[in-house]
Amino acid sequence: MITPRICQVAVLGGGVAGLATALNILDQTGKSGGNLRVTVFEADATPGGNLRTLHQDGWQLEWGANGFLDSEPATLRLVRRLGLAERLLPSSDATRHRFLLVNGRLEEIPTSPKAFLKSGMLPPGAKLRMAGELFLPARRNLGRAAEEPATDETIYEFGRRRLGREFAEVMLDPMVKGIFGGDARQLSLAAAFPRMVELEKNHGGLFRAMIALARRRKKGHKTDAGPSGTLTSFQGGMADLVAALERTIGQSGRAEIRCDSPVETLTREQDTWHVSGPGFSVGPFDAVVDATPAHTAARHLTDVAPGTAAELARIPFAPIAVVALGFDREAVGHNLNSFGLLVPSREKRDILGCLLTSSIFPGRAPDGKVLLRAMVGGATNPTVMDLDDEHLANLTLSELRPMLHLKGAPIMVRIIRHPRGIAQYLPGHLALLRQVGQDLERLPGLFLTGSSYRGIAVNACVKEAEALGRNVTRYIEGLEGCP
Ligand SMILES: Cc1cc2nc3c(=O)[nH]c(=O)nc-3n(C[C@H](O)[C@H](O)[C@H](O)COP(=O)(O)OP(=O)(O)OC[C@H]3O[C@@H](n4cnc5c(N)ncnc54)[C@H](O)[C@@H]3O)c2cc1C
Known part of the structure; x- marks a missing residue:
């Protein structure tokens, strides 16, 4: 008879x-009395x-x-599991108004086809070119990026091919900067926006997909039309989620979170793992989940799987700085009824964009004050990160001042630097993941996860x-003696 034993799992990295x-491991095994x-x-x-979430003199900074986005069922399940539903904080109505810098002026991003046709966002020729998307055939070899990396297309190439150069430069480029701090000309469409590939593959094109999905919705069918949803946080900021995870994991009585414990190496001995x-x-651990960023996981695996380590080390990260600026309300000329703005590369600015944080979520700034959150750097402008805090703040201010009609100096400045901020899924990323997946089959009990691989967002x-x-x-x- 096999004697039951305590089975051990190590999770490296205490991010989300x-x-x-x-x-999830505790919950799953809890069900089977693990x-x-x-x-x-x-x-x-x-x-x-x-x-x-940082708290500083009445300001609440992320x-x-x-x-x-509140559209991911897994996140909503987690929120309920953690008893956090009451603390959810949806973004305000102002977030419907989003702006792009176009030829030096802020233009509101239209939210309906009619508004788009009327807007000055793109010249008439570019709008006509976009309409032509309806008649373009789908590309061949769609959905083969993992097996045939040569078929992997950048986001920019995709946008230009289907909707025209102007659309790609004015609308796609800043969106990619806003989400990934990335360069649309560098990132893989299949890895970054797999849904786009699916839509073209299944419906022949984007407009055709929109029409087909609208028809299905009309008939009462549910459709997965993409990552829509309302930007949502918690009353105490994103730290609420971490605190609840920490508390609930602790309450299980079967887990420990060891802080100040930077893992350097993983070793494997007789089917078990050691963490040092x-x-x-x-x-010994029966299984290890490495949830640190890919460049760190690569270091952990240098001895035990040098080939896999080399693959993981190839995933680059964009540096990004958050420049948080606080103002008296009177010092901001803009009406602030907005989510914020993004800046296309061709506008030649250093900031990637700026969120009007205190307009998005209540309680982020003291009464009568305004909190702005600019993003600087990213894959398109990494060297700006070399500036010291004072110069970075001044540069950000000089660019935002005319856009938001800022008067006078900010009353609060806080710069948060992320030297390796967001993973960049380059063409070949899916093929890399496929290779790593095959490598892991030879390393039973080792699992990799986190934003370096299959989605950078919290939801992913x-x-x-x-x-x-x-x-x-x-x-x-499946292990001997384990529950
Ligand atoms: C500026 C910025 C803004 C963003 N905005 C949004 C947004 O609005 N919405 C959204 O959905 N996503 C956003 N993201 C992305 C999102 O924050 C991340 O994708 C997500 O938090 C990543 O979680 P993670 O657990 O994979 O990685 P991380 O949060 O990086 O966690 C990894 C953890 O591993 C730990 N660690 C590192 N090395 C070791 C080691 N050797 N041993 C042990 N532990 C180690 C780290 O300390 C860290 O706690 C943003 C990212 C940035 C940088």
């Missing part, structure tokens, strides 16, 4: 991906990674992510954590 995966322990190793003094860092070496991390929780549980349940 690691914490949500840890909780005799399982989970240890989360976090390098920093507190968990959360990019989800951190370190990284500002919120998430400065002053600690812990194991949470969605993957659900599936991974099930996979890890299945793996553990």
Whole structure:
């Protein structure tokens, strides 16, 4: 008879991906009465990674992510599981108004085809070119980027091919900067926006897809039309999510979050794993989930899987700085009834865009004050990160001043630097993941997750954590003596 034993799982990295995966593993094994322990190793003094909320003299600033779209069922399930539904904070109505800098002027992004036709966003020829999308045939070899990396197309190439150069430069380019801090000319469409590939593949084109999906909705069918939804946070900011994850994981009585524990190496001994860092070496673990960024996971795997480590190290990250600026309301001439603005590369500015944070969520600035959050740097402008804080703030101010009619100096400045901020999914990313997936088959018990791989958003991390929780549980349940 096999004696039941305590089975151990290590999760490396206590960002949202690691914490949500840890909780899912605990929940899954809890259901089968699991005799399982989970240890989360976090390098920093507190968990959360990019989800951190700073409080400073009545200002509430997000370190990284500002919120998430409320359209991902996995995130909503997690929110309910954590008892956080009451603390959800949807963005205000002002967020419907979003602006692009076009020829030096802020133009509101139209939200309906009619408004788009009337807008001065694109010249008439460019609008005509866009309309031609309806008649373009679909590209061949769509959906083969993982198997045939040569068929991987950049976001810019896709936009230009289907909707024209003007559209790609004025609308797609800033959107990619706003989401990825990335360069539309560099990022893989299939990896960054897989839904676009699917729409072209399944419907022959984007307009045809829109028409088909609208018809289906009219007939009462549910459609997955894409990442729509309302930007949402919590009353206490994104830190609420981390605090609730930390608390709930702790309450399981079967898990520990070890902070100040930067993992340096992973070793494998007789089907088990050992985790080491400065002053600690812990194991054996039956399974390890590495939820640190790919460049860190690469270091962990240098000894045990040098080929995989080399693949992971190829995933680049864009540096990004958040420049938070606080003003008295009277010092801002703009009506502030807006989400914010994005800046296309061809406008030749240093900022990527700016969120009007205090218009998006209530309670982010003291009464009578305004909180702006500009993003600077990104893949298109990494060297601007070399500027010291004073110069970075001045540069940001000089660009925002005419756009938002700012008068006088800010009363609060806070700069948050992310030297390796957001993973950049270059063409070949899906092929790289395929290769890494094959490598992992030879390393049973090792799993990789996090925003470096299959989606950079909080929603993507949470969605993957659900599936991974099930996979890890299945793996553990298959081991001798494990629940
Ligand atoms: C400026 C900025 C704005 C963003 N805005 C949004 C947004 O509005 N909406 C959205 O959905 N997404 C946004 N994102 C993306 C989102 O924040 C991230 O994708 C998400 O938080 C990543 O979670 P993660 O757990 O994969 O990684 P991380 O948050 O990077 O967590 C990794 C964790 O691993 C730890 N770690 C690192 N090395 C080690 C080690 N050796 N040993 C142990 N632990 C280690 C880190 O300390 C960290 O806690 C933004 C990102 C940035 C940078």
